[in-house]
Amino acid sequence: MLSYRHGFHAGNFADVLKHAVLTQIVRSLLRKPAPFFYLDTHAGAGRYDLESAMAKQNREHRSGIERLWKLPSVPPELEDYLATVRMLNPGGRLRFYPGSPLIVRHFLRGGERMVLCELHGTEVLSLRSLFAGERRITVHPTDGYQGLKAFLPPPERRGLVLCDPSFELRNERERMTEAAAGAWKRWPTGIFAYWYPIQDRRTADRLRRKFRQTGIDRLLAMELSVLPESGDKRMNGSGMIVINPPWRLDEHMKTLLPWLHTTLSPEGEGGWRLEWLAGEPD
Numbered sequence: 001m002l003s004y005r006h007g008f009h010a011g012n013f014a015d016v017l018k019h020a021v022l023t024q025i026v027r028s029l030l031r032k033p034a035p036f037f038y039l040d041t042h043a044g045a046g047r048y049d050l051e052s053a054m055a056k057q058n059r060e061h062r063s064g065i066e067r068l069w070k071l072p073s074v075p076p077e078l079e080d081y082l083a084t085v086r087m088l089n090p091g092g093r094l095r096f097y098p099g100s101p102l103i104v105r106h107f108l109r110g111g112e113r114m115v116l117c118e119l120h121g122t123e124v125l126s127l128r129s130l131f132a133g134e135r136r137i138t139v140h141p142t143d144g145y146q147g148l149k150a151f152l153p154p155p156e157r158r159g160l161v162l163c164d165p166s167f168e169l170r171n172e173r174e175r176m177t178e179a180a181a182g183a184w185k186r187w188p189t190g191i192f193a194y195w196y197p198i199q200d201r202r203t204a205d206r207l208r209r210k211f212r213q214t215g216i217d218r219l220l221a222m223e224l225s226v227l228p229e230s231g232d233k234r235m236n237g238s239g240m241i242v243i244n245p246p247w248r249l250d251e252h253m254k255t256l257l258p259w260l261h262t263t264l265s266p267e268g269e270g271g272w273r274l275e276w277l278a279g280e281p282d
Contacts, residue, residue: 004166005120010048011061011097013264014238016068016081017224018164018195019103020256021240021249023081025160025191026107028246035111037159037190038104039151041144042166043116045126047088048097061097063226067263069094077256080107100162101127105137112136113156117147145179153187161187164195173207181214184243191244198237200229211241211277218279220245222253224260225270237270247282250274 009015029036050061065085068074074082084103088096098106101116108114114137118124124141131137140147144163152161161183165172173196180194194211198204204223211219225237242249257272 004168005054005123006044006099006166007048007052007054008057009060010055010099011050011065013060013064013224013226014195014197014235015097016064016264017222017238017260018240019084019098019100020078020081020260021193021222021242021253022100022103022162023084023107024077024249024252025193025242025246026104027080028249029158029160029191030107030109032158034158035109035113035156037154037156038112038114039147039154039159039161040101040104040114040116041147041161041163043101043118043123043127043139044099045123046099046101046116046130047126048099050095050097061094063264065097066094071263075256075259077252100164101137102130104160105131105134108136113154114138115140115147115151117142117144119143145175148179148183149186152183152190157189159187159190161190161192162195163192167197173203173210177207177210177214180211180243181216184214184216189244191242191246194241194243196239196241197235198223198225198239199233199235204237204239208241208277216243216278218244219277220250220279221273221275221277222257223273224257224264225272226261226265228269239273241277250276250281 084098084106088098116127116139127139220242223239227236254274261272
């Protein structure tokens with residue numbers, strides 16, 4: 001359970017999708033002046049060196065963020081996300097990649113709070129070093145699903161929870177959907193974004209059905225695959241299921257997903273998918 005290190009995968013195509021959705025949601029929360037709350041259940045290290053030994057092992061960022069980095073222009077829906085990456089690379093050479101906590105931190109105003117949960121001891125130390133002295137950001141060495149119980153509901157009425165576990169455990173999908181149902185009941189006004197890997201269509205569809213069966217009344221699912229399905233259980237795509245998606249998120253992703261597919265899968269392998277699992281567009 002504690003062996004996973006996201007540094008091996010930082011900046012890959014799955015991070016591009018996850019963080020593009022994340023920035024869209026955060027931007028929607030910023031439209032109102034009232035402060036919001038952010039909870040990251042599996043926060044990771046917060047920042048990743050793409051020239052580290054971990055990142056160099058598979059160089060997954062080369063088929064992810066690096067392809068976007070080299071482009072002269074990107075769709076408007078990606079500009080905020082790329083701004084957070086440029087923040088770490090002011091010289092113009094791509095070396096560092098921000099994790100979800102650092103991306104959200106980039107947009108915070110004076111009143112927002114962040115709670116970061118992480119179990120891996122080395123990653124906890126990295127987070128505490130990264131956000132040292134920032135009283136509105138707290139780091140907790142705890143299981144993310146326990147964090148959903150401990151920190152929800154927050155005093156703030158508005159906010160976002162990001163849940164993106166490593167999926168090392170066989171029952172991770174069951175844990176995720178059970179936790180999602182409970183968290184939504186405790187904080188029905190919050191936005192929740194759940195990330196999942198796609199290794200085969202059958203497993204991904206089963207997870208989507210489990211979310212439908214929770215009784216949650218507004219669910220938007222989006223997926224991006226860049227490789228064909230194979231029998232070796234490799235990750236060929238990833239998805240996000242968003243509870244209480246903000247206004248027009250579906251419209252923005254309907255434009256962005258085909259662009260990302262074309263850009264991150266030049267050979268045209270895989271595909272994209274956008275579907276309301278429950279509820280209707282505003």
